[in-house]
Every structure is written in structure tokens, then in C-alpha cells.
Amino acid sequence: xxxxxxxxxIGAGLAGSLMSVYMAQKGYxxxxxxxxxxxxxxxxxxxxxxNLALSVRGMYALQETGMLDxxxxxxxxxxGRMLHDTEGQLTFQAYxxxxxxxxxxxxxGKLNIxxxxxxxxxxxxxxxxxxxxxEIDLASGKLHMTDTVSGKEFTVEQKASLACDGAFSAVRYAxxxxxxxxxxxxYLAYGYKELTIPPGPNxxxxxxxxxxxxxxxxxxxxxxxxxxxxxxxCTLFFPYEGEKSFAALDTDERIMAFFEAxxxxxxxLIPNLLEEYHQNPTSSLVTIxxxxxxxxxxxxxxxxxxxxxxxxxxxxxxxxFEDCAVMSxxxxxxxxxxxxVFDTYQKLRKENADAIADMALENFIEMRDTVADExxxxxxxxxxxxxxxxxxxxxxxxxxxxxxIPYAEAYQRGVTNLEILKELTVGATSLEDINLEKAxxxxxxxxx
Amino acid sequence: xxxxxxxxxIGAGLAGSLMSVYMAQKGYxxxxxxxxxxxxxxxxxxxxxxNLALSVRGMYALQETGMLDxxxxxxxxxxGRMLHDTEGQLTFQAYxxxxxxxxxxxxxGKLNIxxxxxxxxxxxxxxxxxxxxxEIDLASGKLHMTDTVSGKEFTVEQKASLACDGAFSAVRYAxxxxxxxxxxxxYLAYGYKELTIPPGPNxxxxxxxxxxxxxxxxxxxxxxxxxxxxxxxCTLFFPYEGEKSFAALDTDERIMAFFEAxxxxxxxLIPNLLEEYHQNPTSSLVTIxxxxxxxxxxxxxxxxxxxxxxxxxxxxxxxxFEDCAVMSxxxxxxxxxxxxVFDTYQKLRKENADAIADMALENFIEMRDTVADExxxxxxxxxxxxxxxxxxxxxxxxxxxxxxIPYAEAYQRGVTNLEILKELTVGATSLEDINLEKAxxxxxxxxx
Numbered sequence: 001x002x003x004x005x006x007x008x009x010i011g012a013g014l015a016g017s018l019m020s021v022y023m024a025q026k027g028y029x030x031x032x033x034x035x036x037x038x039x040x041x042x043x044x045x046x047x048x049x050x051n052l053a054l055s056v057r058g059m060y061a062l063q064e065t066g067m068l069d070x071x072x073x074x075x076x077x078x079x080g081r082m083l084h085d086t087e088g089q090l091t092f093q094a095y096x097x098x099x100x101x102x103x104x105x106x107x108x109g110k111l112n113i114x115x116x117x118x119x120x121x122x123x124x125x126x127x128x129x130x131x132x133x134x135e136i137d138l139a140s141g142k143l144h145m146t147d148t149v150s151g152k153e154f155t156v157e158q159k160a161s162l163a164c165d166g167a168f169s170a171v172r173y174a175x176x177x178x179x180x181x182x183x184x185x186x187y188l189a190y191g192y193k194e195l196t197i198p199p200g201p202n203x204x205x206x207x208x209x210x211x212x213x214x215x216x217x218x219x220x221x222x223x224x225x226x227x228x229x230x231x232x233x234c235t236l237f238f239p240y241e242g243e244k245s246f247a248a249l250d251t252d253e254r255i256m257a258f259f260e261a262x263x264x265x266x267x268x269l270i271p272n273l274l275e276e277y278h279q280n281p282t283s284s285l286v287t288i289x290x291x292x293x294x295x296x297x298x299x300x301x302x303x304x305x306x307x308x309x310x311x312x313x314x315x316x317x318x319x320x321f322e323d324c325a326v327m328s329x330x331x332x333x334x335x336x337x338x339x340x341v342f343d344t345y346q347k348l349r350k351e352n353a354d355a356i357a358d359m360a361l362e363n364f365i366e367m368r369d370t371v372a373d374e375x376x377x378x379x380x381x382x383x384x385x386x387x388x389x390x391x392x393x394x395x396x397x398x399x400x401x402x403x404x405i406p407y408a409e410a411y412q413r414g415v416t417n418l419e420i421l422k423e424l425t426v427g428a429t430s431l432e433d434i435n436l437e438k439a440x441x442x443x444x445x446x447x448x
Numbered sequence: 449x450x451x452x453x454x455x456x457x458i459g460a461g462l463a464g465s466l467m468s469v470y471m472a473q474k475g476y477x478x479x480x481x482x483x484x485x486x487x488x489x490x491x492x493x494x495x496x497x498x499n500l501a502l503s504v505r506g507m508y509a510l511q512e513t514g515m516l517d518x519x520x521x522x523x524x525x526x527x528g529r530m531l532h533d534t535e536g537q538l539t540f541q542a543y544x545x546x547x548x549x550x551x552x553x554x555x556x557g558k559l560n561i562x563x564x565x566x567x568x569x570x571x572x573x574x575x576x577x578x579x580x581x582x583e584i585d586l587a588s589g590k591l592h593m594t595d596t597v598s599g600k601e602f603t604v605e606q607k608a609s610l611a612c613d614g615a616f617s618a619v620r621y622a623x624x625x626x627x628x629x630x631x632x633x634x635y636l637a638y639g640y641k642e643l644t645i646p647p648g649p650n651x652x653x654x655x656x657x658x659x660x661x662x663x664x665x666x667x668x669x670x671x672x673x674x675x676x677x678x679x680x681x682c683t684l685f686f687p688y689e690g691e692k693s694f695a696a697l698d699t700d701e702r703i704m705a706f707f708e709a710x711x712x713x714x715x716x717l718i719p720n721l722l723e724e725y726h727q728n729p730t731s732s733l734v735t736i737x738x739x740x741x742x743x744x745x746x747x748x749x750x751x752x753x754x755x756x757x758x759x760x761x762x763x764x765x766x767x768x769f770e771d772c773a774v775m776s777x778x779x780x781x782x783x784x785x786x787x788x789v790f791d792t793y794q795k796l797r798k799e800n801a802d803a804i805a806d807m808a809l810e811n812f813i814e815m816r817d818t819v820a821d822e823x824x825x826x827x828x829x830x831x832x833x834x835x836x837x838x839x840x841x842x843x844x845x846x847x848x849x850x851x852x853i854p855y856a857e858a859y860q861r862g863v864t865n866l867e868i869l870k871e872l873t874v875g876a877t878s879l880e881d882i883n884l885e886k887a888x889x890x891x892x893x894x895x896x
Contacts, residue, residue, distance in 0.1 A: 168625070176633070177616070181633070182635055183632065183633050184634070185624070185629070185630065186630050187630055240628075
């Protein structure tokens with residue numbers, strides 16, 4: 001029996017914890033370093049969104065690592081968008097023609113802890129909490145670490161390292177100063193703030209449980225996702241500056257007047273609105289891109305460290321988990337040639353990460369503007385009809401959320417879909433005006 | 449008489465040294481910190497291109513600070529491009545209809561030292577060489593410095609600071625980690641390498657002296673600029689990878705065969721070609737963009753620190769000097785309200801920096817592809833004719849190099865010019881086919 005080399009994982013968030021399970025299941029000794037304290041003893045300090053949308057790509061990786069059943073126990077299916085207008089009128093838009101195709105609301109903290117519990121139960125995995133990676137010496141691959149409890153500094157000599165240290169990755173900051181490293185961080189002019197709709201008096205959900213709720217209002221919006229305890233977590237996505245903005249809501253009166261006018265049906269459901277509005281942080285929304293993601297046989301960036309995206313397609317965690325699954329395949333194919341493992345991984349993932357970053361930005365416009373654009377709504381209706389009528393027609397949303405075809409391919413299919421829809425809807429004002437023979441011919445020609 | 453507060457300048461390169469002169473002339477005490485040694489005693493270690501193209505924007509700032517006459521003594525005018533084909537045939541393309549409109553080849557080292565000498569002669573200015581800025585504490589504006597000779601570390605308590613510390617600015621790296629700071633660094637897939645054509649046996653120039661020489665070869669090129677000693681500095685801009693690339697020229701035979709085939713007329717003039725090819729570094733080409741450029745009343749980024757660009761429009765130094773001139777105007781208008789000084793400066797400069805960054809990237813394509821595209825060459829001819837015929841018609845090159853209209857406006861005028869040229873050249877194959885009445889009408893309508 002050969003002894004496999006130990007692997008360093010930096011960051012015990014979602015990607016790092018899942019990756020540690022993948023590695024341990026292959027038999028690698030894993031040392032996983034996390035700068036925060038153990039969330040199971042000290043409480044979960046994410047500083048990030050409370051719940052996440054899990055879909056097929058993430059579920060695939062959880063299935064591979066044997067985690068899916070456990071996660072499904074606290075996951076709530078969401079079958080579509082429930083749109084709330086300013087009068088409180090509701091419109092439901094299903095995500096798919098197939099009733100079983102849905103996305104799941106899961107708690108970030110619960111999911112992370114479930115992954116940690118599994119990883120820590122494996123003899124190969126050693127967790128080091130309160131351990132900060134200060135720097136990576138890219139010439140040698142050595143990690144400079146600080147145990148933030150004892151203050152002790154030490155060096156990890158062993159490569160290879162998998163950097164799962166998030167959007168503000170210390171490893172990536174070091175790589176940024178290496179020759180010919182392309183990098184960008186771009187912030188939206190929007191921030192987000194979380195608010196809570198608690199369960200009703202008998203623990204019941206106070207709105208439709210199995211939907212992602214959206215209050216689309218043109219250039220901003222609020223959404224809400226269900227939690228297993230009967231509550232919903234609302235998130236307001238709102239400009240930092242301008243006439244209607246975080247900056248403009250500078251008194252309690254203005255905050256309440258704004259919420260009453262725009263999200264009137266939600267206000268009675270958010271009892272601590274003002275308190276939460278003042279206490280909860282306004283968080284920023286960033287897209288981070290870089291390349292290369294790896295350095296020789298020394299280090300690879302995984303998840304947000306390599307491609308932080310905005311949350312509007314619900315794909316941040318799913319994309320990170322797909323990274324882990326692809327890395328796992330590359331290891332099976334090429335380890336212990338880590339240079340080839342890492343290079344194959346980054347070449348497989350880069351264009352797909354760029355594609356989901358672009359789609360996430362585009363989806364913000366779709367979500368917040370949904371009610372405003374008649375043409376868009378009509379095209380959605382036609383698209384839904386095409387999906388029901390022609391098996392091979394799938395919307396971009398379905399391809400991203402309910403399939404594992406590469407994101408870059410889903411992006412291209414979205415472009416093709418739009419061309420087909422534009423051609424079919426010329427001069428049409430209702431579904432009866434759509435020529436289904438022409439639709440079939442177009443789908444046959446462009447999708448096959 | 450009021451006492452003005454001391455100002456910190458970080459970096460004593462071209463922008464930092466010029467800015468120190470501007471500040472001292474306004475009466476501000478200036479402490480200027482440079483991590484390198486004094487180039488006047490230790491030799492100039494630029495690690496950057498040897499000569500630069502100086503044009504109207506840079507000259508304006510030198511004029512304002514009283515430096516222009518001294519610089520002109522070692523500047524060599526270049527009136528146009530001298531194109532070299534593979535057979536050694538020469539074609540001259542003038543930069544302007546006006547004989548007096550030219551750009552100047554100047555030595556980076558000489559220019560920097562001339563600026564340092566002037567600054568140091570002023571009682572307000574204190575130079576600190578071998579002083580590295582390790583970090584800026586953005587909450588307080590304090591600078592953490594190391595005297596690299598003594599090893600002593602100390603803190604500069606005083607704001608305001610002007611960060612002229614170049615493309616790899618330590619100050620900007622600190623700002624990058626602040627909330628909502630947009631940042632990108634993008635490398636070309638090309639590197640550059642410098643080679644030397646020495647003076648002839650009697651100190652004479654071995655090619656036309658008053659031109660910028662170009663060997664355009666499709667997807668790569670070599671250029672040469674004259675130096676006062678009779679030499680030329682050649683720069684090869686060449687892909688890192690691929691069939692014809694730095695990577696592919698892996699033996700002396702391949703290097704010589706490539707130069708003989710592509711730059712045959714230059715080879716006899718570069719006696720130490722192989723030696724220089726091996727010894728001189730292959731340098732990278734980066735575009736850096738960021739925003740904001742300033743933080744409250746604490747710090748402002750100037751020059752390459754805020755907008756490093758590729759060298760193909762010869763505007764890197766000119767843009768940096770224009771930053772200094774604009775900062776000077778903002779100080780005259782708003783100091784000691786440094787918050788307003790800095791905010792006005794960044795709002796005036798950002799779109800112009802983006803425009804010259806884009807134009808510099810586009811000009812690479814123009815320079816390296818010049819000979820290949822018949823349509824492009826014909827349009828150039830028509831453009832030159834329009835310039836001679838209509839006073840108000842100016843090419844984008846003229847607007848960038850021979851005027852001080854904002855870069856963003858020059859960019860837009862370039863778009864307008866192209867529309868006019870496209871319309872005029874439809875179906876035309878020679879200058880006789882161009883309808884001058886139509887030209888006049890188009891110019892009147894679009895430029896006025």
C-alpha cells in the first residue's frame with residue numbers, strides 16, 4: 001500500500017469542507033486550516049447570506065461524497081418565483097415544466113457544519129481552527145500560518161495546497177503579485193441587507209413555503225427564502241446612493257414610508273424591521289475574476305477564491321461545489337502529477353466560471369425588472385410554452401439550475417434561445433399568434 | 449504669512465518628482481520617499497523602458513514647472529513613423545500635416561534626474577531615498593516606512609499623501625482591500641525586449657534620426673527610438689507563446705534566423721543581438737484600472753499607480769504628467785480642503801485615464817498590423833488628405849498627441865472620424881474618388 005502525500009486545505013467554508021471530504025475519501029491525509037473559530041462551539045459567524053439556493057450542480061457533489069440525504073433533511077424545495085407587486089398581488093412563475101425540478105433553500109451554517117462533522121469523523125482529516133494563513137511563499141509553496149489563539153507562527157512546508165479561502169483569499173492576493181496574473185474585482189453600486197419574517201404564532205410559514213419570493217421594483221428588489229423553522233430570510237438589494245437608496249433612507253420615518261409603499265404586504269410580517277435595518281450590516285456585491293487559478297504543482301484556487309460572483313442566479317455555492325467535483329476528477333486522472341492535475345482543472349473551469357459570473361450579473365436585471373417589461377414577460381410565456389411542447393427546448397435557467405452541462409454552454413444556449421424567441425414573437429401579441437411549426441423548425445435547426 | 453502643511457509624496461519616479469516640483473512651487477513643504485537608491489549616485493535602475501515619447505500633454509506640465517527648455521536640450525523630435533518592410537523598403541508616415549507637430553524621444557533616466565535636480569534645489573523639498581513605504585493605514589492615513597539602509601522602521605503621521613508609486617503601488621494594494629474598491633490588472637499575451645543599435649563609427653545615426661521606426665509584422669512588431677548619443681533603442685513586442693514567440697526562439701540559430709527573415713535590415717545594425725537577447729529581460733505589458741483613486745483627505749493615486757497603460761500610444765508619461773497638472777489646478781482651487789481637492793481630481797481624470805488605456809490597446813493593433821490591411825492604409829491616406837484640406841479635421845492621433853483636449857473626447861472624435869471615413873470611402877479605390885463636397889458636409893455636420 002502506498003502512502004499518499006498530505007494535502008493542505010486553506011479555509012473550512014463550504015468549498016474547503018467539501019474538498020476535504022473528497023480528498024479524505026481518496027485516502028489523502030488532509031490538514032485543513034480555518035482562520036475563524038469552530039462554528040460548532042463558538043457559533044456560526046458567516047458575515048454572509050444566511051440561506052443559499054442549492055441546485056443540481058451542488059447536489060451532484062453532495063451525492064458523490066455521500067452527503068446529499070443528510071442535507072435534504074433540512075432543505076426546503078422552491079418550485080418557482082412568487083412575485084409580489086406593490087398591491088400585494090401574487091404571481092407564481094414555475095422554474096420548470098417538470099414539477100420535480102426545483103431549487104432548495106438551505107442554511108449556510110447548517111450545511112457547513114454538516115460537512116465539517118462528516119470530514120472530522122474521517123481519520124484522514126485534521127481541522128485547525130483559529131489558524132490564519134498569512135502568506136504563501138509562491139517560490140516554494142510553503143504556507144506561513146499563525147495560530148491566532150496562542151499567537152504562535154509556523155510554516156507548513158508541504159505542498160500541494162488547495163486554497164478555498166473565499167472571495168478575499170490571502171493566497172490569491174499573493175498570486176496577484178506574480179508576473180502576468182490577470183485579476184479584477186468589480187463592485188455593484190448596490191448593497192444588500194437581511195431582514196427576518198419570523199414564523200407565525202403556531203410556527204407556521206406566513207407566506208407560501210415552497211417558493212422564492214421576489215418583490216421586483218425596477219432598479220431594486222427584495223427577495224425572501226424559507227427556513228426550516230417557519231421563518232423567511234428577506235434580502236433587500238438596493239442602491240448605495242441616489243433618490244431611492246440606503247443613503248436616502250436616513251430617518252426611521254423614511255425607512256418605514258419606503259417599505260410601506262414598496263413592500264406593503266411584507267411590512268406586517270417583519271416585526272423588527274427598524275431594529276434589523278439598523279443593526280444588520282449593508283453588505284457589498286462583488287464579482288472577482290482571475291487567471292491563472294493555479295501555480296505549478298503548489299497551489300490551486302477553488303470556489304470564491306478563484307471566481308466570486310453575485311448571488312442573483314443562486315449559483316455561488318453550486319459553482320464552488322462543481323469546482324470540487326471537477327478537481328476530484330482531475331486528481332483521479334492525473335495525481336500525483338499535481339502540475340497536470342491543477343492545469344487541467346483550471347482549463348476546464350475558467351470559461352465556465354466566467355459564464356456563470358456574467359449570467360449572475362444579467363439575472364439581477366431580470367429579477368428586479370421582471371414586472372416592468374411587457375415584451376420580456378411575453379417572451380417568458382412563449383418560452384414556457386416551447387418548453388412544454390418540445391422536449392429538447394430548455395430555458396437557460398433550466399440548463400443552469402437543473403442540468404450539469406457546462407455553464408459556458410448554457411450561456412450559449414441562452415443566446416440561441418433568445419434568437420429563436422425573438423424570431424417567433426415578431427408581430428405576435430398572444431400565445432395563439434405563435435407558429436408552432438416554425439418553432440419546431442427553428443429548434444431543430446439551432447438546438448437539434 | 450501662513451504656514452502650509454507638509455505633503456508626503458511616495459515614489460520619486462517621473463510623476464512623483466514632477467509633483468514634488470509643483471507642490472514646492474506652491475510653497476508646500478514636501479517629503480518625498482523613494483524605495484530605490486539615488487540614481488544620481490547609484491546609477492539609474494529603472495527596469496523600465498529606456499526612452500519615452502514626450503508630447504504636448506507632458507510638455508505642458510514641464511512648461512508650467514519651468515522644466516521644458518532643459519528637457520528639450522536632450523529630446524529628439526520624431527516627425528512620423530518610418531515603416532520597414534521585410535525587404536528593408538522604407539515608407540514614411542508623417543504624424544501631422546504641420547511640420548512643427550512632432551513627438552520627442554527622451555531618456556527616462558535623464559528626464560527623471562533633471563526633475564530630481566530641480567526639486568532638490570528647492571528648499572521645500574526633502575528627498576528620502578532607500579525609503580520603502582510598506583503600508584498605509586487607511587483609517588488614519590499614516591504611512592509605515594522602512595529605511596532600507598539602516599533597517600529602521602518609522603511612521604509618518606502627517607496626511608495628505610500623494611501616491612506616485614507606480615504600476616505596482618503599495619498604497620493601491622492597501623486600498624484594494626477597502627470596501628467597494630474596483631480594480632483590474634490585465635496582461636497582454638505579449639512581452640517586450642530591448643536591443644541596441646549603437647552609433648556608427650563617427651557617432652552618426654545609422655538610420656533616419658527624426659522618426660519612430662517600426663517593423664510591423666502582423667501580430668508582432670519591433671520599434672526603434674533615437675537617443676542623443678546616436679544610438680537607437682529597439683523594442684521587440686512579441687507573443688510569449690506560439691509558433692513565433694519568445695518561447696519558440698529557444699536556440700541561437702532560431703533567434704538569428706527569425707531576425708534575419710523578419711528584421712533583415714536591422715540585423716547588421718545590432719552587433720550584440722544574441723548577447724542582448726539573452727541578457728535583457730522579457731518584460732510584461734499590463735493595463736491597470738481602479739476606482740476610487742483617492743481616500744477622503746488622506747491619499748490620492750497619481751500616474752501609473754492609478755492607471756498603468758500599455759506603451760503603444762506613447763502616452764504613459766504624458767498621462768501621468770497631465771494628472772499632475774490637473775492635481776495642481778485642483779489644489780489651487782480647493783486646498784486646504786483636501787477631500788474636495790482629491791475628489792475633484794479623480795472625477796476629472798478617471799474617464800480620461802480609461803480612454804487612453806483603451807486607445808493604447810487599440811494602437812498596438814494599428815501599429816503591428818499597419819502594412820497588412822489595404823483598407824486601413826487607404827483610409828489613412830484619405831484621413832491625411834482631409835487633414836490637409838479642412839482645418840477643423842484632426843485625426844485621433846493628432847488630438848491625443850498634439851492637443852490637450854480630454855482623452856475621452858479624443859476617443860469620441862476618433863469614433864466620429866471613422867464614421868466619416870467609412871462613409872467617404874464606400875466604393876472608392878483612390879483619392880480621386882473621394883467627394884470633397886460630401887467630406888466638407890460630413891465634417892461640418894459631425895465636427896462643426
